[in-house]
Amino acid sequence: MKRLVVVAMVMGMVLTFASTAPAADEYRIGAIYASTGPASALGLPEKNTTEMLVEELNAAGGINGKQVKLFMYDTEADPTKANNAVKKLISLDEVDVIIGPTTSGVTMAIIPPIEKAKIPLISCAASVKIVQPVKKWVFKTPQTDTMAVEKIYATLQSKGIRKVSIITVSDGYGDSGRVELQRLAPDYGLTVVADERYGGNDTDMSAQLTKIKGTDAEAIVCWGTFPGPAVIAKNRKQLGLTIPLYNSHGIASPKYIELAGDAAEGTFLPAGRLIVIDSLPDSDPQKSVLSAYKAAYEGKFGKNSVSTFGGHAYDAFKIAVMAIENAAKAGDVTRAGIRDEIEKITGFVGTGGIFNYSAEDHNGLTKEGFGMVEIKNGGWSLAQ
């Protein structure tokens, strides 16, 4: 047994050190996702999607006949680990472009080495801080939390709701959402009557919800990723709270329905159109892209497994590939060349919406990328 472990360790080290210099006949793409750890519900579909797309692309002949080589590491949503992974991609694997990471905090943590090394990054995290102010080498694919807040608040306003309560998770995602929820409320004629927070690993939010029950709030907006929002949905049902519950786009994965069960019925979230393909009209420009991705992903990883997070990775990978293609046409497949090409991409129909990047906009989306989704009969459906 001991010998086996030693052999395994030695093999691991040899494999690590045996990384070769870039061959001229391949393109190198780096990816870092939180495929394990607290954000794994988000990171795992991103990892699956990226692996699937690389396989597809190489089977179809790669980019201009050159194969794509993927270098992927797990950040575990830890800033120090992500920092090491980025350095590994930059100096050891010598990739041309990096996609990921999964979470906002980790993205902020790796921006300094990214900018220093001058390598394009396409993040799959939500926070608006990633692209505002614009950083030369940093792009992102998911809609920002600002857009999600706008979508929710516009819905509330149309229903005549004036008083709203918010409950946010204590991490980079919830924090960024909380700031936007408070900042934008007056623009939609809303008053925030309760502002509660919860810890990422909390298993009971009855206390916060009881406080909300004691106010005259007409709706709850919950900002978090797994498993918090599912717990909140359950507690809300137990406490007999009847005011509607709106979630952020951070729960747009089947995991939410699985965890919250019946309690998820009748709750809302703004989400990319990926999870409600069936309710989309055929005229929708995204429909064909979305169905193709969904069919491919679910064919490989099981029925109802597709989530918008994998979609963010899908968009990031496609954009990276498109930029490499264009850079090859321009005869400048360098980190700088690829960056310039990403900035020029317009009209790209992705899973998150239609992307129009520019020197001023490194996200390229508007809130129209979102639909308001209701959970009905254990599935997603587009709400009116």
Add this chain to the structure above:
Amino acid sequence: MKLLRFILDPYARFALFALLIMGLPLVVTNEYYLGVLVVIAIHSIIVLGLDLLMGYTGQISLGHASFYGLGAYITGVLSAHWQWPPLAGLAAALLIVAAIAWIIGVPTLKLHGHYLAMATLGFGIIVFIFFNELGSLTGGPSGLTGIEEMNIFGVTFDSDREWYFLSVSFLLAVLLLSINVVRSRVGRALRAIHGSETASGVLGVNIARYKVGIFVLSALYAALAGWLYAHYITFISPSSFTFMFSVKLVTMVVAGSLGSLWGAIFGAALLTSLPEFLFVFNNYETLVFGFILIVVMIFMPRGLLRGIEDMFKWLWHAARKAPPTSRPGEERS
């Protein structure tokens, strides 16, 4: 035999070690490997302090991540908001952390048993909550951006190579200090306290003073490491200073070899670098990591460094067909 005595002399070992790691960049030139070594050096500094506390004095702290975090946040906040130079940030971090460690240490260290562990555990959680909730100052859960790069007397450190020499210099300074502490009268007092508080009290050792003193010193090591970390990554967020990181630090001390300074460095190096090599196991990385730890603890209950020493002793004696003469509990720096 002369050679053996030379190797066993802690100062000779130190000189050899210093020579070795200062020459390492001649072989290791890649930025990534140097980056991992920088993180190892930073972790080693904390773990050395924790070993003085746990291995030598027998007091357990489950809150060292918070001292590490305080060091990082004090200099980070001063640098990001008021543009204090890093050295001034270091002075502030050391002063404030020393005061805080003393304030916690005085009441709790007079108690016996696991009260210190409990108190430091609570303290770690309180500090973590402060990092999260003092949003306007610390940036809250999203983290603190805008920390300046390391700059000492006008010399800027911005490549991993430069950072390697900087962090290793601090590590060597801390190691030398620790060797001196362990070999001095203070070190003997600390070991006496570990053995039996009552007995050492009878012999006239001022137990409370030594315990508080070593607790403050180990907190200062952590603060120094935090200061290095903040200016190295130039971004900090509460998620780096959780209770789990405190546990990881304790694991480094125990896996390395309790009560051995070299073991502490060994443990820090192993637990920091192993996950970097284990990524080839993909999703099973954590599983393999846990498995290796279990195997180490089963076959080398005295920690890795002592375990390897024991193994060599056993081989040596097996070769000479003589029974091994191990002296359990033997303490060496």
